[in-house]
Amino acid sequence: MSATAPLLAMRGIDKAFLGVPVLSSVDLTVARGEVHALVGENGAGKSTLMKILAGVHTADAGTIELDGRAVSFTHPLQAQHAGVASVFQEFNLLPELTVAENVHLGREPKRRGLIDRRAMVDATAAVLADLGVEDLAPTAKVGSLSVAHQQITEIAKALSQGAGLVCMDEPTAALADAEVELLYRLVGRLRERGTAVLYVSHRLKEIFDLCDRITVLKDGRLVDTTATADTTPDDLVAKMVGRRIEAQFPAPLPGTAPGEVRLKVAGGGNDWVDGIDLEVRAGEIVGLAGLQGSGRTEIAEAVFGIAPFTRGAVEVDGRPVRITGPRKAIGAGIALVTEDRKAQGLALRQSVRANARMVLDANARVHSRRRLARVSGILSSLDLVARGEDQEVRFLSGGNQQKVVVAKWLAAEPGVIVLDEPTRGIDVGAKHKLYSVVRDLAAEGLAVLLIASELIEVIGLADRIVVLHDGRIAGELPGGATEQQVMAYATGRAPE
Structure with a gap:
């Protein structure tokens, strides 16, 4: 494989539900160690494209390559085994289990036929240390964690499975300001270790703070893929909504003035x-x-x-x-x-x-x-x-x-x-x-x-x-x- 070849290449992706097209000839590439934004209005097709990549839906047409190999997922487990992890807004965690137990669910290390809990805790601690996370105990019950720490648990689970691509769907939607800073650091650490991140968000500040490139979808079609450094928030909004919003905030209507x-x-x-x-x-x-x-x-x-x-x-x-x-x-x-x-x-x-x-x-x-x-x-x-x-x-x-x-x-x-x-x-x-x-x-x-x-x-x-x-x-x-x-x-x- 060439060092410049993309880790992920989705080409000509089509998808329709009940005969209604949702995606039409969409292309998306993501490089190793790249943070790539996927943006568009609600209904643009972002979630459908992510679910095809995650194995939740199957594309009607088009190809998917991971690390140069053609893949086709019909089940989320297939995507996970291929190294694609998806962190959706609704976490797939069991609150009554610990962080370590969730990270290794279904893959628990064994010793003499029994679950080796010490090995499980140590392996989870190593993943968290690799992410630079110091304030999350592997033995903590997931149900007692903040939303940010539950998100970290999901990411740790993905990395423990060897994920080379982590897809994040609106990762800061339910986070407090301090937790958003933690997520920023986490995304930076993923980039440093060569893990690719596909980042879906409506928050333009995050897109411009974190992402290397941006792919814009509108009405199920690809509008543009551009380097973040080569565009502006105003240009991005214009691509997403199909019209230019010169003034993002409308002026007060004529005659509006404070009264009693x-x-x-x-x-x-x-x-x-x-x-x-x-x-x-x-x-x-x-x-x-x-x-x-x-x-x-x-x-x-x-x-x-x-x-x-x-x-x-x-x-x-x-x-x-x-x-x-x-x-x-x-x-x-x-x-x-x-x-x-x-x-x-x-x-x-x-x-x-x-x-x-x-x-x-x-x-x-x-x-x-x-x-x-x-x-x-x-x-x-x-x-x-x-x-x-x-x-x-x-x-x-x-x-x-x-x-x-x-x-x-x-x-x-x-x-x-x-x-x-x-x-x-x-x-x-x-x-x-x-x-x-x-x-x-x-x-x-x-x-x-x-x-x-x-x-x-x-x-x-x-x-x-x-x-x-x-x-x-x-x-x-x-x-x-x-x-x-x-x-x-x-x-x-x-x-x-």
Whole structure:
């Protein structure tokens, strides 16, 4: 084999389901020791291509070569034995077993006919040491681990099987900031040891931080493969969505201007935050920024009554309110779009219509025939893409699921809407649409409190930015402030 030959070469890959083409003549090559990004909007074909490589699906046409040898996988075990490991968002681990037991499941070392647990622990420790992981014990129960350490266990299992190619599907979707840094180091270590990584993510920063080359898919077809150094985020977005987005964040709509104060918190505090003085006006978008654990989500949950303020005062539209739970918040005109739409925002096996009516049907204070009659119009105004209102929401894309979450709250006609990570886990095209939705909400006179881990979203959308540090407000900046200014407050310093 030539040293320059690719480790993986997929050529002319076709796949259709029930006669509907999902992939058409897709080519993908990955070199040894390369971190290669696979990007595209939801429905572009990324997951299908990865599942063909993992042996979950079989291609209808095309060829796959690994290390110069033609392969064809009809079962995931075949892919694993050939050196292809896939780490999907849903981990394939047994929580009641230890790290070592999961890493060697089905391949336990034996001594005199019995499992050699000492050899299993030592072998796992060696793999973890090779990855530069020092804070994960081979004897720890997987069920007690963080998401990041479960991910490391999956990768250790793959490497212990001799994997030369590790495929990662949205690896940071459920990780905290500190855990993302750990994943960065891990990917770097894989590159150093010559392991190839196929990296699927919607987060452009990660793509440009980690990846050597980028392959873009759109509507099941190959758009381009390019060196990361030879492109820009704007160019990449244009390739993914099929149009150029010159301004990623839409400007405020004409006539939008802050009005009367709709939400006011004075001296708010509980076990997690303290001394919170905050105002959000009608037509205004106020961003909450800060590092993981700074108190952003805790303020959202306090305002909505999930973990209420136990100190201070709250006013809505100039009236004092005592928010002791979500029902009180809904009755006061407050809505919360939670960061985990699948676990907290939707009934996945119910229809679009049932989910969009959920808040109205469950709360007598906001239920009315007039509001129920508006549900279809709200869904239409959000440009929801679905077969119909009877379709179960689990079959929608992430972006369309998020639109249903927003619709269920708009149906209740709130005056204040809190958006906690509204674009998490959705593609760039859907993000751009949700940015427009946020602008529309402000234009309609709602007070919008926006929380986002991606600073560029807060900076690009917010009229004002309130920065938190260790559960307290560290400072306030105007919209359009620099990332450096925000991070100075977020790390406990004053911006220069």
